[in-house]
Amino acid sequence: MNNTEKELLSKVIPDINYEYAYNIRSNSKSVERKITNNVKIISKEDNKGIDIIVKDNTNFEYIYIPVLITESGLSDIVYNDFYIGKNSNVYIIAGCAIKNEGISRSEHNGIHRFFVEEGSNVHYMETHYAEGHKHSDKILNPITEVYLKNNSNMDMKSIQIKGVDKTKRVTKIVLENNAKLEVTEKIMTDNDAKADTIFDVKLNGVNSSCNVVSRSFATGNSKQKFKSKVYGNNKCYAHVECDAILKDGGKVVAIPEIIANNVDANLIHEASIGKIAGEQLIKLMTLGLTEKEAEKEIIKGFLK
DSSP: OOHHHHHHHHHHOTTOOTTSEEEEEETTEEEEEEOOSSEEEEEOSSSSEEEEEEOTTOEEEEEEEEEEEOSTTOEEEEEEEEEEOTTOEEEEEEEEEEEEOSSSOEEEEEEEEEEEOTTOEEEEEEEEEEEEOTTSOEEEEEEEEEEEOTTOEEEEEEEEOSOOOEEEEEEEEEEOTTOEEEEEEEEEEOTTOEEEEEEEEEEOSTTEEEEEEEEEEEOTTOEEEEEEEEEEOSSEEEEEEEEEEEOTTOEEEEEEEEEEOSTTEEEEEEEEEEEOOHHHHHHHHTTTOOHHHHHHHHHHHHHO
């Protein structure tokens, strides 16, 4: 990697540990890779992307899957499949960073599929960031599919820091018996950026459960839309929450849809959208902060 790529990587994965397995993709090509005894990374023969295979009973292993784009006008697509063996506990750190100094659009479409076997725990973190010429589009479209087998768990954290002009985020999840899902999504948009989020969760198993929290901050003339569909197809529990802060001409739309197909399905949806409260600003400004500094502290706490 050159210095520009290293700097971009630090934006989305600041503390990568090269002792573990990793695959670094830059401008549509794999530039660095490492495998371990428990984690294999294999290039697909029939498509762009990789298969990540985790052995049964793998405990406390990290896997890093960053994507970097520094070419203006590049449209990239990748298909990554994760096969998590039984009774494993792994941390998967992904992220995509775009630096586009030209005026043509740069785009990355990442399709990730997770096949999580019985008794396994997956901790997944994905961070998105972009910078560059103000008149160039920087586009990120992640599609994530998760299949949780009996007694498996997934903790998913997705963060969009800033600079992304357009994004469409689609997440589809299927849970079997006693499977559990925790999702936290945090999105910041500015200027004229647009962000669409779609969650589709099917609680098929007995005593399956999910908790989905979306926290967003829309400023400038940016627009965000959050749409969730949760299907309670068995005795299950689901909680979906959408919280948003608006500033300037920012707009946020929350569209909940919960479908109970079983008498023992317990489904909850909450939504809260509003501007930064004046009393919050005043309280921080009495501590010596300027108005802009106070706003930054409120936003930092909201997205934390």
